[in-house]
Amino acid sequence: MHHEAWINKRLCELGKSQLDRHLQVYPEAGGKIQIGDRSYLNFSSNDYLNLARHPDVVAKAAEALTGSGCGATASRLVTGTLNLHDELEERLARHKGYPSALLFGSGFLANVGTIPALLDKNDHVFADKLVHASIVDAVTLSRAHLYRFRHNDVEHLEQLLKKVSSTSGRKLVVTESVFSMDGDLAPLQDIADVAQSHDAMVMIDEAHATGVFGPNGSGLVSELGLEPLVNISLGTLSKAFGGYGGFVACSKSVRAFLINHARSFIYSTALPPPVVAAALGALQVIEDNRDLGAQLLKNAAALRNRLQEAGLDTGNSASQIVPVMVGENSKALAVSQKLRRHGIIGVAIRPPSVPRGTARIRLSVTLSHTREDLEHVGQVIIATAQGEGLL
Ligand SMILES: Cc1ncc(COP(=O)(O)O)c(C=O)c1O
The missing domain is CATH 3.40.640.10 (Type I PLP-dependent aspartate aminotransferase-like (Major domain))
Structure with missing residues (x-):
């Protein structure tokens, strides 16, 4: 397939700048998911009100x-x-x-x-x-x-x-x-x-x-x-x-x-x-249930405040979407992998989805996450950020 050589070359280039993307297969969707015998808190789902399985x-x-x-x-x-x-x-x-x-x-x-x-x-x-x-x-x-x-x-x-x-x-x-x-x-x-x-x-x-x-x-x-x-x-x-x-x-x-x-x-x-x-x-x-959105925003604010108080940069977030700014692609990937080891899914978002040099972990809080979950994820993110020299 010589006419596909340029494709492989481009893929290689993407890989070198840590911008290559791959599909990850999950057994189920939502804010809390089970993979094998382990349960994960998923902070990369947009099922904000936890309605996908209502x-x-x-x-x-x-x-x-x-x-x-x-x-x-x-x-x-x-x-x-x-x-x-x-x-x-x-x-x-x-x-x-x-x-x-x-x-x-x-x-x-x-x-x-x-x-x-x-x-x-x-x-x-x-x-x-x-x-x-x-x-x-x-x-x-x-x-x-x-x-x-x-x-x-x-x-x-x-x-x-x-x-x-x-x-x-x-x-x-x-x-x-x-x-x-x-x-x-x-x-x-x-x-x-x-x-x-x-x-x-x-x-x-x-x-x-x-x-x-x-x-x-x-x-x-x-x-x-x-x-x-x-x-x-x-x-x-x-x-x-x-x-x-x-x-x-x-x-x-x-x-x-x-x-x-x-x-x-x-x-x-x-x-x-x-x-x-x-x-x-x-x-x-x-x-x-008129207060679902308000409840979600309150929960997200609690997580955001916790991260900000620890010195993390969450940009100007004022919603259920809370980015943790990292900067370099490789570092964002490293943070994401470490979170995963702690049972937290927080996907690294890299260019071209966000501007160059602003790779981040985009956390989306959903109503499937309890206050205890949010407290836990806050602690893990802060510790991980410290380990990666972000704090
Ligand atoms: C601002 C904005 N507009 C449109 C879309 C596309 O919506 P959908 O996922 O329903 O195609 C998205 C989703 O990623 C979005 O974030």
């Missing part, structure tokens, strides 16, 4: 599996729109405080479908430097001009907006409300105000805020009452909802437009009935 959620999925089968069997525009999709979209819209919602195959597909539907090569996207890869790919697909503003820097955003005259195409400002790798929060009110004063649309990726922040877990946009200024609030069902799928909450006309133009929506099979039913089950649990 009995009500599993029961809903099982019922749909038995009643409606494994697959939706067609794209939404053909015969794939089932009652379950319709019901979930209505309920998500209500939950988010928007007139309507539209499901996509995943959060990634929601970004990749929405941005190119709304913008083309004559348009302009202003995105935070740290936004998720799916947003960057979406902008590339749209062929719009991309301007990156410094992380959470509203002044820089405004400078960039000023450079583009209002007659030269549409403008979209896009950011995350809770940043996936840093766990910090965007200054959404200021961003929305600046966007409005420059006549730009606003899209907020609430992947990590959905289910956790806001009244009833409806997100940070909702907590701040910014629905009137945010055209599109994107969410995922794969994190706090414990399942799979993505969605946008928006006006009825944006929804109708996306149905006609979002290629990842049009040309892909609808979400399977059990997956949709699981999301309905998760939404019910979230709405019936």
